[in-house]
Amino acid sequence: MTYESFKNIETKKNYLENLNRNILDALGMSNLDEIIPKAATGSLLENSNLQTGSGNKQEQIGSGHVDQQLFQIFNTPHLCQKLQGYSLKNWEYEDVEILTSLVQFWSTNHPDLNVENRIALIDFLLDNFNPGSYDLLRLKEEHVKQKNEAVPEHQKVEHRVKTWVEQDPFNYLNIRDIFRFSNSVDEALEYIEQIIPYRENDDTECYAWYCYSISQLLYEYEALSQSEYWLSRALAILPNEVRFINHKGLIAFKKREFDTALPLFELADKINPYEEDIVYKGNMAHTLLNLASQNNTNRKEYLKQSEELYIECQQISKNLKYFYNIAECQYLQYRFEDAINSFLKSPNTDNDHATIAGFHNKLGNLFYDDKRYMEAIDAYKRAIDLDPDKAIYYGNCAMGYRYDNNYEEARKYFLFAIRVSSSDEEAAKYHNHMGVLSHFEKNYNQAILHYDNAIILHNTNSLYHRNKANAAYNIPNYDTAFKHYQLAAGFEADLKVKAMDLNFAGLCCSRRDKFEEALEFYLKAHENDPDNELYLSNTAFMYQRLKKYDIAIDWYNKAIRMEKNQAQNYYYLGNLFVELGQKNNARMNYEKAIVHDPQNNTYITALGELKD
Numbered sequence: 196m197t198y199e200s201f202k203n204i205e206t207k208k209n210y211l212e213n214l215n216r217n218i219l220d221a222l223g224m225s226n227l228d229e230i231i232p233k234a235a236t237g238s239l240l241e242n243s244n245l246q247t248g249s250g251n252k253q254e255q256i257g258s259g260h261v262d263q264q265l266f267q268i269f270n271t272p273h274l275c276q277k278l279q280g281y282s283l284k285n286w287e288y289e290d291v292e293i294l295t296s297l298v299q300f301w302s303t304n305h306p307d308l309n310v311e312n313r314i315a316l317i318d319f320l321l322d323n324f325n326p327g328s329y330d331l332l333r334l335k336e337e338h339v340k341q342k343n344e345a346v347p348e349h350q351k352v353e354h355r356v357k358t359w360v361e362q363d364p365f366n367y368l369n370i371r372d373i374f375r376f377s378n379s380v381d382e383a384l385e386y387i388e389q390i391i392p393y394r395e396n397d398d399t400e401c402y403a404w405y406c407y408s409i410s411q412l413l414y415e416y417e418a419l420s421q422s423e424y425w426l427s428r429a430l431a432i433l434p435n436e437v438r439f440i441n442h443k444g445l446i447a448f449k450k451r452e453f454d455t456a457l458p459l460f461e462l463a464d465k466i467n468p469y470e471e472d473i474v475y476k477g478n479m480a481h482t483l484l485n486l487a488s489q490n491n492t493n494r495k496e497y498l499k500q501s502e503e504l505y506i507e508c509q510q511i512s513k514n515l516k517y518f519y520n521i522a523e524c525q526y527l528q529y530r531f532e533d534a535i536n537s538f539l540k541s542p543n544t545d546n547d548h549a550t551i552a553g554f555h556n557k558l559g560n561l562f563y564d565d566k567r568y569m570e571a572i573d574a575y576k577r578a579i580d581l582d583p584d585k586a587i588y589y590g591n592c593a594m595g596y597r598y599d600n601n602y603e604e605a606r607k608y609f610l611f612a613i614r615v616s617s618s619d620e621e622a623a624k625y626h627n628h629m630g631v632l633s634h635f636e637k638n639y640n641q642a643i644l645h646y647d648n649a650i651i652l653h654n655t656n657s658l659y660h661r662n663k664a665n666a667a668y669n670i671p672n673y674d675t676a677f678k679h680y681q682l683a684a685g686f687e688a689d690l691k692v693k694a695m696d697l698n699f700a701g702l703c704c705s706r707r708d709k710f711e712e713a714l715e716f717y718l719k720a721h722e723n724d725p726d727n728e729l730y731l732s733n734t735a736f737m738y739q740r741l742k743k744y745d746i747a748i749d750w751y752n753k754a755i756r757m758e759k760n761q762a763q764n765y766y767y768l769g770n771l772f773v774e775l776g777q778k779n780n781a782r783m784n785y786e787k788a789i790v791h792d793p794q795n796n797t798y799i800t801a802l803g804e805l806k807d
Contacts, residue, residue: 295320295328295330295331310338310341310342311342313338314335314338314339314342317331317334317335317338318335321335380413380416380418380421384409384413384421387409399432400432400433402428402432403428403429403432403433403436403439404429406425406426406428406429406432407425407426407429407436407438407439407442409425410422410423410424410425410426410429410442411442413425414442414445414446414449419446419449419450422446423443423446426439426442426443426446430443435466437463437466437467437468437475438463440459440462440463440466441459441460441463441474441475441478443459444456444457444459444460444463444478444482445478447459448478448481448482448485451485453482453485453486453489454486456478456482457479457482457483457486460475460478460479460482461475461479463475463478464476464479471511471512473507473508473511473512476504476507476508476511477504477505477508479504480500480501480504480505480508480520481501483497483498483500483501483504484497484498484501484520484523484524484527487501487527495528498524498527498528499524499528501520501524502521502524502525502528505517505520505521505524506521509521515540515541515542516541516542517541518537518538518540518541519538519541521537522534522535522537522538522541522561525537526561526564531561531562531564531565532565534561535558535561535562535565538557538558538561539558541554548581548582549581549582551581552577552578552579552581552582552585552588553578553582555574555575555577555578555581556574556575556578556585556587556588556591558574559571559572559573559574559575559578559591559592559595560591562574563591563594563595563598566598568595568596568598568599569595569599571591571595572592572595572596572599575588575589575591575592575595576592579592583615584615585615586612586613586615586616586617586621586622586625587612589608589609589611589612589615590608590609590612590624590625590628592608593605593606593607593608593609593611593612593625593628594628596608597628597632602632602635602636605632606629606632609625609628609629609632610625610629612625613625613626613629619652619653620652620653622652623648623649623650623651623652623653623656623659624649624653626645626646626648626649626652627645627646627649627656627658627659627662629645629648630642630643630644630645630646630649630662630663630666631662633645634662634665634666637669639666639667639669639670640666640670642662642663642666643663643666643667643675646659646662646663646666647663650663655686656686657682657683657684657685657686657687657692657696658683660679660680660682660683660686661679661680661683661696663675663679664676664677664678664679664680664683664696664699665699667679668699668702668703671706673703673706673707674703674707676699676703677700677703677704677707680696680697680699680700680703681696681700683696684696684697684700690723690724691723691724691727693723694719694720694721694722694723694724694727694730695720695724697716697717697719697720697723698716698717698720698729698730698733700716701713701714701715701716701717701720701733701737702733704716705737705740710737710740710741711741713737714734714737714738714741717730717733717734717737718734720733721734726757728754728757728759728760728764729760731750731751731753731754731757732750732751732754732760732763732764732767734750735747735748735749735750735751735753735754735764735767736767738750739767739771739774744771744774744775747771748768748771751764751767751768751771752768755768761787761788761791762787762788762789762790762791762792762795762798763788763792765784765785765787765788765791766784766785766788766797766798766801768784769781769782769783769784769785769788769801770801772784773805778805781805782802782805785798785801785802785805786802789802
């Protein structure tokens, strides 16, 4: 089948879309934008949906025919490096056939397609599918000859750029070419300065837009300081141009300087001449949402303002996708019912099953956080039906059953999650959850088996060792518990959690009458978390067990000065004085314990026995 004959078939679009997805999957990328940066108009900033604004019109790269998208993919720079090492093992024969035909068609009809990419693509087809193809070998020979005779690319670019400056100051595709064919941002900038050097007295609007274009490209290439510099040139000429001001806000946002970005977006929105253009309001809303995550003091107000702006954007644009953002704001304000209602209004009618599955999973999370577990389970199951190879959907469904106290169904879905997990670490997480279920049922030996499976798959995770230690301690199997508390402490980065593991290791030693060893662990626990009264008290008790009474008294007094659990520590100190035969001191401490906890029968009984 040749491309010429194929292009007349009604199913061309669907066929090419599938081929497009296969190519992107092979390159390890989810969409075209990961290969080719978007144009500045209508572009996205990370996951924030920040937009650059373009008057009352939004343009997008890659919105044309799918075969044009494929053409863009194979015209992107350095494709040969991207293709190396990828093998499209799951492709159908027709995929290979049509791609081969496309390469031949492009070679004839699109001489501007990057010749190095043509060669790389032909090599790719030869290596993976058809090493003896006469047509491909002949085509490669022609391309190699063409490459050797070609005019250097930078000369073509220089000619196009010089022409562009004179004819079309608002089109910066030629500037983009400089970046595409340069080895680095610095090299591109150096070349730009050679073509059109900066002139102090150049105050034309044309030059301002030229600087703005370069700033946008530098922004896409993450060269933010250089992007700011070129934007400052543009702003010096046109200080009130709304797109320049907005772009300055985008740079600040990308640097996570949200306090700087917000007033810039507000100014852009204020002077925006197009009432129906909601780009700047959207950028304000995104910024406020990020500020809410950084500022607990004003969090509530930021979330409220962000929600109001998203609602305004939705009402002006009639775009249902804003309901995602509205739902997020409501969710972060713990208004789960409102968040669910907003989320249900957002679009979920795409033909992409994975997208719809993600929608249902998010809906399930909202129900889950609102403790509506059966509704959450229903949503997770819809996600599973649409995308049955995602472990997280099974895991979430299992968690819903767990908190609905249906452990049998929870186990079943955790097992499904383990089977489809994409990595050992992901599978380990669900083995651990299986262990927790058995742990709750007090089936500690069974829990340990599940924790062992988790540890085998991810042996440096402190949580799995800690959970196994807890189960062993409850059996009790203090030797095993001691070993895994030590391992948990060794892998744990959080000092307070590490201290807890060390404390439990000391407790295991104490249970085995290894008091000197227990003391070492209690001291280590105190060293890692010096403000925790429990470790002071346990250290005091170990000194008492070792009959080092003076030191024990000092540690009990340190614990009492922490002003937490004072009654208990006065009681322990009273016991120590009883052990020493000092009844008056014992009585005084028991009385202090009762003052702090007058209803505690243990303290009252101890004082009564002492008087007898």
